[in-house]
Amino acid sequence: RNMGSDDSYNFVFKVVLIGESGVGKSNLLSRFTKNEFSHDSRTTIGVEFSTRTIQLDNFTIKAQIWDTAGLERYRAITSAYYRGAVGALLVYDISKHLTYESAERWLKELYDHADPHIVVMLVGNKRDLETLRTVPSEEAKDFADKKGLMFMETSALDSTNVEVAFHEVLTGKRGLKVTRGSISAVTISNPLGPTSEAQEERRGCCSSS
Amino acid sequence: MSLADQSQQWFPTSVQVTVHQARNLRVKGKNGTNDAYAIIQVAKDKFSTSVAEKCVAPVWKEEASFDLPLFHPGNTERCTLYVIVMHRAQVGLDKFLGQAVVNLLDLHDNKSRKKTDWFKLVDKTGKEDKVRGEVMLDIQFMRNNMSASMFDLSMQDKPRSRISKLKDKVRGKKKDGFSDSVSAIVPSVSQVLTDSEGEADAQSLNQSPGVKKKSKLKSLFAPKSNLQRNISQSMSTLGTLPEKNSSLSGSRSSGLNIDSPEVKKKFKFLGHKRTGSSDSKVSQGPFSLLGRSKQSNSDLNNLCINGSHVYAEEAEPKSGSTLSLNSSGQGSVEDVRKHTSDASADSLRSAPVPVYRRESTDRAILEQQRHQEEEERRQAEERRMAEEKRLEEEERYRAEAKRLQEEEERRYQEEQGRKRRLIEDEARRKKQKEEEEERRKQEEERRIENQRLEEERSKAEEQKRQEEASMSDRLSSLFGMIRKKEEKKEEVQQHSKEELPTPAPRSDSRDSDQPISHHPTNPFEDIPLSSDLRVSSNESPADHQKSSHNPQPPSAMVFLNRTAKVSAVKPRPHPVKPLTPVESQHATSTPGKIKVANSGESGPYTQLTQEELITLVVKQQTDLSRKDAKIVELEEYIDNLVLRVIEEKPSILQAINHAKPV
Numbered sequence: 001r002n003m004g005s006d007d008s009y010n011f012v013f014k015v016v017l018i019g020e021s022g023v024g025k026s027n028l029l030s031r032f033t034k035n036e037f038s039h040d041s042r043t044t045i046g047v048e049f050s051t052r053t054i055q056l057d058n059f060t061i062k063a064q065i066w067d068t069a070g071l072e073r074y075r076a077i078t079s080a081y082y083r084g085a086v087g088a089l090l091v092y093d094i095s096k097h098l099t100y101e102s103a104e105r106w107l108k109e110l111y112d113h114a115d116p117h118i119v120v121m122l123v124g125n126k127r128d129l130e131t132l133r134t135v136p137s138e139e140a141k142d143f144a145d146k147k148g149l150m151f152m153e154t155s156a157l158d159s160t161n162v163e164v165a166f167h168e169v170l171t172g173k174r175g176l177k178v179t180r181g182s183i184s185a186v187t188i189s190n191p192l193g194p195t196s197e198a199q200e201e202r203r204g205c206c207s208s209s
Numbered sequence: 210m211s212l213a214d215q216s217q218q219w220f221p222t223s224v225q226v227t228v229h230q231a232r233n234l235r236v237k238g239k240n241g242t243n244d245a246y247a248i249i250q251v252a253k254d255k256f257s258t259s260v261a262e263k264c265v266a267p268v269w270k271e272e273a274s275f276d277l278p279l280f281h282p283g284n285t286e287r288c289t290l291y292v293i294v295m296h297r298a299q300v301g302l303d304k305f306l307g308q309a310v311v312n313l314l315d316l317h318d319n320k321s322r323k324k325t326d327w328f329k330l331v332d333k334t335g336k337e338d339k340v341r342g343e344v345m346l347d348i349q350f351m352r353n354n355m356s357a358s359m360f361d362l363s364m365q366d367k368p369r370s371r372i373s374k375l376k377d378k379v380r381g382k383k384k385d386g387f388s389d390s391v392s393a394i395v396p397s398v399s400q401v402l403t404d405s406e407g408e409a410d411a412q413s414l415n416q417s418p419g420v421k422k423k424s425k426l427k428s429l430f431a432p433k434s435n436l437q438r439n440i441s442q443s444m445s446t447l448g449t450l451p452e453k454n455s456s457l458s459g460s461r462s463s464g465l466n467i468d469s470p471e472v473k474k475k476f477k478f479l480g481h482k483r484t485g486s487s488d489s490k491v492s493q494g495p496f497s498l499l500g501r502s503k504q505s506n507s508d509l510n511n512l513c514i515n516g517s518h519v520y521a522e523e524a525e526p527k528s529g530s531t532l533s534l535n536s537s538g539q540g541s542v543e544d545v546r547k548h549t550s551d552a553s554a555d556s557l558r559s560a561p562v563p564v565y566r567r568e569s570t571d572r573a574i575l576e577q578q579r580h581q582e583e584e585e586r587r588q589a590e591e592r593r594m595a596e597e598k599r600l601e602e603e604e605r606y607r608a609e610a611k612r613l614q615e616e617e618e619r620r621y622q623e624e625q626g627r628k629r630r631l632i633e634d635e636a637r638r639k640k641q642k643e644e645e646e647e648r649r650k651q652e653e654e655r656r657i658e659n660q661r662l663e664e665e666r667s668k669a670e671e672q673k674r675q676e677e678a679s680m681s682d683r684l685s686s687l688f689g690m691i692r693k694k695e696e697k698k699e700e701v702q703q704h705s706k707e708e709l710p711t712p713a714p715r716s717d718s719r720d721s722d723q724p725i726s727h728h729p730t731n732p733f734e735d736i737p738l739s740s741d742l743r744v745s746s747n748e749s750p751a752d753h754q755k756s757s758h759n760p761q762p763p764s765a766m767v768f769l770n771r772t773a774k775v776s777a778v779k780p781r782p783h784p785v786k787p788l789t790p791v792e793s794q795h796a797t798s799t800p801g802k803i804k805v806a807n808s809g810e811s812g813p814y815t816q817l818t819q820e821e822l823i824t825l826v827v828k829q830q831t832d833l834s835r836k837d838a839k840i841v842e843l844e845e846y847i848d849n850l851v852l853r854v855i856e857e858k859p860s861i862l863q864a865i866n867h868a869k870p871v
Contacts, residue, residue, distance in 0.1 A: 033864070047851050050864040067864075076848040080855040 009053050009060040013170050014084050016066045016114075018106050019091035020099040024125040027156035028091065029067045032166045037156055044069040047077060056171055063170055082113035087120070087169035092140075094124040094153060095132035100140060107147060119172040121150035123165055128155040221280055221350030224251070224313055227272035228258055228292060229325065233342035234265060237296040237304040243267065244297040245306065247344065251275040251313070252287045260297045267294075272347070277313070288313045292344050294330060305333060307341030317350050324349060 017025040026044050030036040033050035049066040068081055082088075090106050092099040103122060110120065122144040124135060137153060144151035150168055154161040228247045238244050245267040246260040254275050261267030279287040290311040296304040307330025316322060330341035814822060854861050 030864075046847065047855070048862045048864045049859070076845065077852050077855065080852050 009062040011059060012051075012062045012064055013086050014064045014066065015087040015089065015166065015169055016082060016085045016110075017068075017089050017091060018110060019089075019123075020093070020096075020102050020106075021069055023091045023093040023096070023099050024156050025089075025091050026067050028089065028123070028125060028154065028162055028165075029065050031156040031159055031162045033063075033065060035159075037159075047081060054167070054170065056167070061170060063166065065166070078109075079113050082110065082115075082118075085114055085118055087172065088114065088118055089121050089123045089165065089169060090149070091123045091125050092135065093126050093129075094135045094137075094140075095126055095129045097134040100124070100135040103143070104147075107149075119150070119169050120147075121152060121165060121169050122147075124151075124153040125156060127153045127160055128157045221277050221313075221317060221352055223274050223276050223351045224290070225272055225274045225347075225349045225351055226251075226290060226292070227325075227347035227349075228269050229345040229347060230266060230268040230270070231294050231306075231330070231342055231344040232266045232327075233340065234267070234294060234306050234330075235339075235341055236265065237298075237306065238263070241265065243306065246295055246297060247271075248291070248293040248295060249273045249275075250291040250293065251277075251289065274351075277350075280314070280317075282314055285312070285314075290348070292328065292346060294342075294344055307331060307344075308333065308335075309344050309346065310335050311346070311348065313348070313350075316348060 017029060019025055021043055026041055027037050029050055030038065033052040044067055047066065047068040049064050051062055051064045053060060053062045055061070066081060066085070068077070088110055090103055090110065092103055094100075107120070110118070122140060124137070124140050140153075141151050143149075152161050152165045152168070154165050156162055226249050228249060231245065231247070234243055234245060236243060240263070242263040242265055244260050244262045245264065247258045247267075247269060249256045249258070252275075256271075256273035258269040258271040261269060275290075277287065281288070290313050291308055292311070293308040294306040296306055298304055309328035309330055311328060325345065325347040327343040327345050329337070329343050332338040332341070814825070817825065851862070
């Protein structure tokens with residue numbers, strides 16, 4: 001599959017990862033962008049993003065996935081973090097009900113700062129820990145439906161649904177139309193230009209493989 | 210009339226009295242001394258010197274100034290100075306030692322007098338009844354402003370003579386005259402013109418032929434003065450005139466109507482009030498100060514004052530006070546200064562005490578429970594110690610002859626119970642007498658103990674005590690949290706107080722027991738209360754000797770020392786098992802064990818006392834919170850940094866850890 005070595009792309013899509021600490025956001029990110037998983041990953045400090053270029057329909061899209069921690073309280077970067085995001089993955093841990101319970105709060109935070117048209121997917125991660133599950137799929141699904149969110153259960157560990165989840169968010173259930181406005185905004189807000197990013201990306205890929 | 214003339218023939222407007230000292234006083238105080246002070250009084254104005262304590266020849270060197278608004282022979286009251294020497298009684302009324310009565314008029318007329326002289330003290334009625342000693346006074350007459358008084362006089366006439374332009378002229382002249390002020394001693398006052406001067410002048414003019422030296426003034430002003438006098442008299446009865454004249458100086462009358470006693474009295478009262486009720490000069494100090502500061506345009510003030518003086522009391526309170534306070538102002542200010550300096554000194558002295566007390570009482574409240582606990586523990590410890598000692602010595606010093614002695618003593622002690630302990634106390638106290646500090650004392654005790662016991666053991670005991678202290682700490686950890694801040698402060702004090710070669714843990718715990726004061730634990734204080742009496746009643750000399758050698762556990766001793774009540778409870782004919790087994794187990798475990806355990810546990814903090822540990826914790830907490838704050842700052846800084854990166858070059862934030870193993 002294409003891990004983003006393509007230099008040329010039509011759009012940069014910004015997607016943010018949110019959710020409680022320890023639910024596996026960073027591993028979802030690394031799984032999607034680098035096909036990596038770290039068992040002993042530490043708590044994320046600061047803000048970073050990874051990119052991956054994918055083909056959606058006829059477009060080459062550069063997915064820019066942002067990951068952070070410590071947004072439980074408002075910080076200067078909160079707004080910047082959400083700004084221009086076309087999609088968000090609200091992640092919880094299916095084995096930790098508390099992380100699911102806080103989803104509503106995260107949702108509010110998201111809508112407070114993000115584009116109202118943002119595509120949001122509720123992601124129940126760590127599906128591999130089925131035996132420890134405390135959040136029933138149905139319950140989460142119902143909640144997502146009620147809130148108008150997409151829903152998916154993933155496992156960054158065994159890669160289940162990771163690709164699909166990101167793809168769906170990047171595509172958007174409600175169609176690209178909805179996200180077009182955001183797309184342009186993202187493109188504009190990225191003054192770097194495609195070349196340098198692509199180079200960085202490529203370099204990254206080389207080193208990891 | 211030239212200024213020179215005026216200054217030559219001047220009339221005092223005030224008198225400054227300095228009470229230097231007294232001698233040959235009658236003795237009313239204890240030990241053949243007096244706590245003497247002097248009251249300086251002219252008319253209703255009184256000043257008091259400070260109290261010269263425990264002396265036969267008090268030295269005060271304090272001065273007071275009095276207005277002499279009615280300085281003429283007809284006004285003996287105003288012209289008589291009383292210096293009343295009193296003894297401050299501890300209980301009851303202060304005692305009269307004698308008084309000097311000085312006729313200021315005579316004194317003033319006596320040109321040959323010495324400024325400073327001894328005045329004989331007489332009895333209350335002014336008669337010489339017996340030898341009461343003398344007081345050395347320095348009496349100086351002062352004139353605030355001659356030209357001002359002239360101005361007053363002229364202004365006084367002005368409404369009637371309608372020479373308003375002259376007024377301005379005179380004013381100008383008067384301004385020149387300021388420099389003419391005779392009283393160099395009261396410079397700040399000199400600007401202000403009191404009508405008393407004028408009054409004096411006028412009176413002396415109007416009055417008796419016996420009054421001398423008014424020649425020039427008289428020729429100039431006598432007619433007017435007479436007129437004025439009449440007018441003022443009528444004015445005194447007519448309430449309406451003053452209002453008309455209020456802005457003018459027609460009100461002069463107050464001092465002028467002296468011929469009739471009644472009127473005089475009346476005016477005097479008025480004048481008195483108006484002049485700033487100089488009776489209570491102390492309280493007026495501030496006002497007189499104010500008055501001074503306001504005297505810059507004294508001309509106008511004086512005018513107004515004069516105008517409103519008699520009739521419009523309320524109308525111009527400021528100028529009123531300015532008026533005659535100025536001359537008395539000095540005295541009052543000084544008086545106030547004296548008083549306040551004393552007071553401030555007192556307050557300074559006492560200031561730290563309340564602060565400390567507040568802290569400590571807070572802390573005391575917090576620690577009451579703990580204190581009780583500790584007392585109980587101490588009691589138990591006492592018993593434990595006794596028992597423990599026996600055991601230890603049996604184990605360790607069986608071979609030693611001393612041990613036998615001690616055993617005997619102990620047995621004896623057990624038999625004697627309280628008595629023995631009391632003797633021990635006393636013996637200990639004897640040693641303690643040589644020591645200045647509580648901790649030192651304890652250390653000494655320990656040293657005495659150590660003569661017989663191994664150093665190890667003593668160490669172990671210290672550690673044990675430390676442990677106990679920390680245990681009690683733990684028990685009172687709730688309080689501890691609250692206390693910390695206070696303790697922190699207190700620790701500073703304690704540390705400064707208790708500079709010991711080797712910090713004794715137990716004394717620490719005791720310190721925390723009694724945060725309010727260290728005195729209760731002070732052995733010296735206890736000696737007369739508890740030990741001596743009991744010892745003398747119960748003990749034989751032999752007991753003394755024995756007990757002085759008795760290796761009584763220091764904690765028990767200390768405990769005994771601390772409160773008589775405890776010592777009454779504590780002694781038992783036979784060592785009794787401590788009431789709280791757990792505690793006793795903890796405490797009575799052999800020193801060796803404790804030592805091992807402690808050395809096992811010991812980290813860098815083992816040697817620290819409770820107070821030091823608390824200090825440490827507090828310090829570290831402070832450090833922590835400081836670091837937290839720092840972290841927040843850094844977070845914010847990083848946030849802003851990241852924000853800028855996001856906005857300007859987000860590619861920097863692209864994940865770096867590409868090489869992470871999968």
